[in-house]
Amino acid sequence: MADLPSSPGLPAGSDAPAARGERLRLATVWLGGCSGCHMSFLDLDERLLALAPRIDLVYSPLADIKTFPARVDVALVEGAVATSDHLELIYTVRARTRVLVAFGDCAVTGNVTAMRNPIGPAAVLQRAYVETASAGAGPPDDVLVPKLLARVVPVHHVVPVDVWLPGCPPSADVIYAVLTDLLAGRPPATGGLRFG
Amino acid sequence: MTVRTLVIDGEPVGAREGETILEAAREHGIVIPTLCFLEGLSAVGACRLCLVEVAGAPRPLAACVTRVAEGMEVATDTPRLRAYRRMILELLFAEGNHVCAVCVANGHCDLQALAAAQGMTSVRFPYRAPARAVDASHDRFVLDHNRCILCTRCVRVCDEVEGAHTWDVAGRGAGSRVIADLDQPWGTSDTCTSCGKCVQVCPTGALFEKGRGGGEMTKRREFLAYITTARQAHRWIR
Amino acid sequence: MNSRRIVIDPVTRIEGHAKISVLLDEAGRVAEARFHVTEFRGFEKFCEGRLFWEMPAITARICGICPVSHLIASAKAGDAILAVEIPPAAERLRRLLHLAQLVQSHALSFFHLSSPDLLLGFDAPPTERNLFGLIAHHPEVARAGIRLRQYGQTIIELLGGRRIHPTWVVPGGVATPLLPAVRQQLLAAWPQALEDARTGLDAFKRVLDAHAEEAAIFGTSPALFAGLVDTAGRVEYYEGRLRIVGPDGEAVAEGLDPTRYQDYLGEATEPWSYLKFPYYRPYGYPDGAYRVGPLARLNVAAACGTPRADAELTEYRQRTGRVALSAFYYHYARLIEIVHALEQIGRLLDDPAILDRDVRARAGRNRHVGVGVAEAPRGTLYHHYEVDDDGRLVRVNLIIATGQNNLAMNRAVAQVAAHYITGDDVREGVLNRLEAAIRAFDPCLSCSTHAVGAMPLVVDIVGADGRLVRRVRRDPAATSR
Numbered sequence: 001m002a003d004l005p006s007s008p009g010l011p012a013g014s015d016a017p018a019a020r021g022e023r024l025r026l027a028t029v030w031l032g033g034c035s036g037c038h039m040s041f042l043d044l045d046e047r048l049l050a051l052a053p054r055i056d057l058v059y060s061p062l063a064d065i066k067t068f069p070a071r072v073d074v075a076l077v078e079g080a081v082a083t084s085d086h087l088e089l090i091y092t093v094r095a096r097t098r099v100l101v102a103f104g105d106c107a108v109t110g111n112v113t114a115m116r117n118p119i120g121p122a123a124v125l126q127r128a129y130v131e132t133a134s135a136g137a138g139p140p141d142d143v144l145v146p147k148l149l150a151r152v153v154p155v156h157h158v159v160p161v162d163v164w165l166p167g168c169p170p171s172a173d174v175i176y177a178v179l180t181d182l183l184a185g186r187p188p189a190t191g192g193l194r195f196g
Numbered sequence: 197m198t199v200r201t202l203v204i205d206g207e208p209v210g211a212r213e214g215e216t217i218l219e220a221a222r223e224h225g226i227v228i229p230t231l232c233f234l235e236g237l238s239a240v241g242a243c244r245l246c247l248v249e250v251a252g253a254p255r256p257l258a259a260c261v262t263r264v265a266e267g268m269e270v271a272t273d274t275p276r277l278r279a280y281r282r283m284i285l286e287l288l289f290a291e292g293n294h295v296c297a298v299c300v301a302n303g304h305c306d307l308q309a310l311a312a313a314q315g316m317t318s319v320r321f322p323y324r325a326p327a328r329a330v331d332a333s334h335d336r337f338v339l340d341h342n343r344c345i346l347c348t349r350c351v352r353v354c355d356e357v358e359g360a361h362t363w364d365v366a367g368r369g370a371g372s373r374v375i376a377d378l379d380q381p382w383g384t385s386d387t388c389t390s391c392g393k394c395v396q397v398c399p400t401g402a403l404f405e406k407g408r409g410g411g412e413m414t415k416r417r418e419f420l421a422y423i424t425t426a427r428q429a430h431r432w433i434r
Numbered sequence: 435m436n437s438r439r440i441v442i443d444p445v446t447r448i449e450g451h452a453k454i455s456v457l458l459d460e461a462g463r464v465a466e467a468r469f470h471v472t473e474f475r476g477f478e479k480f481c482e483g484r485l486f487w488e489m490p491a492i493t494a495r496i497c498g499i500c501p502v503s504h505l506i507a508s509a510k511a512g513d514a515i516l517a518v519e520i521p522p523a524a525e526r527l528r529r530l531l532h533l534a535q536l537v538q539s540h541a542l543s544f545f546h547l548s549s550p551d552l553l554l555g556f557d558a559p560p561t562e563r564n565l566f567g568l569i570a571h572h573p574e575v576a577r578a579g580i581r582l583r584q585y586g587q588t589i590i591e592l593l594g595g596r597r598i599h600p601t602w603v604v605p606g607g608v609a610t611p612l613l614p615a616v617r618q619q620l621l622a623a624w625p626q627a628l629e630d631a632r633t634g635l636d637a638f639k640r641v642l643d644a645h646a647e648e649a650a651i652f653g654t655s656p657a658l659f660a661g662l663v664d665t666a667g668r669v670e671y672y673e674g675r676l677r678i679v680g681p682d683g684e685a686v687a688e689g690l691d692p693t694r695y696q697d698y699l700g701e702a703t704e705p706w707s708y709l710k711f712p713y714y715r716p717y718g719y720p721d722g723a724y725r726v727g728p729l730a731r732l733n734v735a736a737a738c739g740t741p742r743a744d745a746e747l748t749e750y751r752q753r754t755g756r757v758a759l760s761a762f763y764y765h766y767a768r769l770i771e772i773v774h775a776l777e778q779i780g781r782l783l784d785d786p787a788i789l790d791r792d793v794r795a796r797a798g799r800n801r802h803v804g805v806g807v808a809e810a811p812r813g814t815l816y817h818h819y820e821v822d823d824d825g826r827l828v829r830v831n832l833i834i835a836t837g838q839n840n841l842a843m844n845r846a847v848a849q850v851a852a853h854y855i856t857g858d859d860v861r862e863g864v865l866n867r868l869e870a871a872i873r874a875f876d877p878c879l880s881c882s883t884h885a886v887g888a889m890p891l892v893v894d895i896v897g898a899d900g901r902l903v904r905r906v907r908r909d910p911a912a913t914s915r
Contacts, residue, residue, distance in 0.1 A: 033498075036495070039498040042546060043584075043598070057564060063563070063566075105296070109289070112295060115480040116475065118327040118480075132478060133701050135700060135703070142707075144455060153323075156320075169598050194308055194309070196302040196308060338485060406825065
């Protein structure tokens with residue numbers, strides 16, 4: 001996607017938060033996915049206790065900050081871009097984040113969330129809200145309920161991505177290695193990771 | 197037998213006349229990634245993953261169908277080739293509907309493994325998301341067009357090894373697809389012997405055994421070497 | 435006309451994407467409250483054409499939190515299509531995997547997501563009210579929660595090959611038998627897990643009295659309760675018959691065959707949410723609102739059937755009455771269920787029959803319809819498949835646990851809103867209590883909308899003409915206008 005604006009990119013060496021003696025400002029974002037990648041993050045288990053003093057979780061479905069803050073060092077973005085809400089959020093995330101990590105197969109490829117693409121949103125809504133419903137007025141139509149996009153797309157088809165982390169979900173060990181690299185200001189090694 | 201001497205990746209290599217660059221390289225332990233190629237079947241140079249650079253050639257050549265020549269200088273792993281290979285893989289992923297996570301061949305798929313080996317962690321091209329069918333009319337096997345990369349291994353093994361020639365490719369361009377007999381449901385084919393060779397050689401989850409769940413379709417390819425050795429050398433070993 | 439709409443966006447620390455809106459009347463009293471689910475992925479449609487054998491792997495991806503429940507329900511629907519009886523060891527192993535998931539999922543819900551409210555306080559700074567705040571202020575509770583979840587996840591990993599989205603459960607049974615060494619490893623870690631569950635229960639009981647107000651207010655509106663029970667009326671997660679009781683504890687329906695759910699359950703839609711509204715047909719919509727999940731299961735069942743859990747259940751009922759109405763007690767019920775699940779895990783592992791190597795029945799498609807039902811952590815889960823002669827899906831219907839709490843969640847939000855909100859004086863802690871009312875149900879929205887995020891928490895006060903009258907942002911960094 002050559003016409004997209006470039007990202008601020010990976011923090012290098014002395015530029016890394018750890019080198020500045022600061023905690024890493026980490027955000028985790030959940031777009032169209034199953035939350036399995038977030039669960040894999042929690043699978044860090046007791047390593048979470050060790051990470052806690054080095055990280056500020058500044059935005060996450062696991063936390064209560066409702067506005068995506070400024071100056072985020074790393075954002076782990078789970079899920080594909082599937083609704084108008086996702087689209088709005090991902091632009092904000094990109095604008096305020098230094099290193100955007102496409103976190104898991106849905107963010108990287110669209111994966112299962114994109115399985116509706118050959119059919120399109122109208123048919124899936126018809127099945128769920130008309131054909132299998134026994135009462136009601138059909139698919140949602142309210143300003144608070146976002147529209148499904150015509151096509152589900154991976155994150156980097158909308159905004160530039162710095163690191164791709166494939167896997168459904170990526171294992172806790174992989175997540176830990178990437179976070180450790182980013183804390184140290186190294187570009188994470190993701191070569192050899194496979195989809196699925 | 198005439199011997200040809202060539203240079204692959206800076207190493208002098210001896211090869212028999214008529215051999216391909218791929219065969220010569222493999223005999224010397226040089227790994228060139230392949231996808232449509234399978235030892236025991238004819239080579240068709242369809243997927244272009246085995247592209248190599250040959251000094252003096254205006255463009256990269258497919259190692260599986262290019263014969264060795266005296267004094268040939270071959271490079272198998274250059275930045276340009278790596279970029280092409282990555283692009284080929286990305287195009288394959290963008291072209292069909294490859295959802296590795298829920299595929300029967302997850303963990304046992306040549307396409308998935310090649311992407312990992314080539315460091316392909318994302319696809320830059322728009323996904324086509326074509327509407328394709330699943331043919332489950334055969335009692336024992338399933339053909340899922342969503343996962344077919346048109347490598348024609350199935351077509352070749354059915355024709356060259358089994359001798360049934362059930363499979364062919366119909367259509368053009370993006371509309372190309374593998375068909376059974378006269379473009380009919382596989383289960384109604386008169387020629388299919390239900391031998392399952394096509395299923396075993398298929399590099400992806402496009403052909404699989406009915407009843408397999410996610411990641412359960414492992415592919416067994418040893419039979420191919422067994423049959424070819426038996427036919428050519430009359431030795432019934434693998 | 436001066437009615438106004440207050441919006442909480444997003445609702446956080448729940449497993450999904452949602453907003454809450456509160457509509458005020460002219461006098462500034464709460465007229466209506468809505469829980470909007472904002473995600474939808476469409477599994478029911480895009481699975482068409484796939485083979486039913488593939489469905490466990492696909493439907494596991496509905497939810498990263500409770501993939502195992504989908505594996506189980508999907509494989510059971512597959513068993514029905516194969517028309518086979520699965521080997522006894524396969525059933526034991528499926529139960530073990532499912533109980534392990536109940537432990538990890540309940541631990542996540544209580545320790546990782548809800549306990550920050552309970553232990554740090556509803557009025558604690560939003561920047562602290564999360565797992566990392568818990569680690570900083572209550573490290574021992576946090577550690578117990580992490581370890582307990584880890585125990586469940588480890589069982590899943592050792593049986594199924596991976597922690598999230600294992601594909602080990604298959605139509606006809608499971609893919610591989612249990613290895614003796616794995617059984618020993620899981621037995622060895624068992625006592626610590628039980629102790630960690632005890633830590634959670636103790637912590638909860640300490641805060642229960644301090645939150646008497648919340649306990650009394652959190653969604654006490656009457657509703658039906660539904661859950662599976664065994665032949666002796668005990669809590670059952672894998673099989674059993676559906677029992678529905680009223681708010682007085684009297685049975686409304688008994689012995690319902692869950693595979694015939696369509697006879698007695700309907701699904702309604704509303705234009706303001708992607709989450710559908712299942713209801714008990716004989717009572718109609720919306721009067722047929724019912725609740726599922728831990729609270730409902732304990733209300734519906736006579737007992738758990740294991741000694742430690744039954745002792746806890748007795749104490750629980752002394753505190754809540756025979757039928758617990760307040761959604762606040764979901765937490766309590768969840769912790770008792772963890773103990774119950776661990777006891778059952780112990781029993782299953784103690785029995786050498788679980789090592790039997792015959793774990794898979796093989797067959798082709800023998801029927802055209804299969805319904806698979808199980809008690810997921812959040813309530814009863816239904817997978818309903820119809821296939822063609824070749825085994826390809828022609829119709830898929832999924833009724834997910836959380837959806838069945840949708841009507842009750844909306845009522846709970848309305849109740850909390852009515853109690854705390856008058857006029858446009860909306861304090862931060864009040865908004866969090868609204869969210870907590872939802873959180874208590876532990877909605878798994880990944881599942882229920884077959885979907886799965888987050889945005890600013892904004893309270894929009896909207897005039898009846900749709901004009902924004904006032905916007906209050908909860909984030910301290912943001913400004914009001």
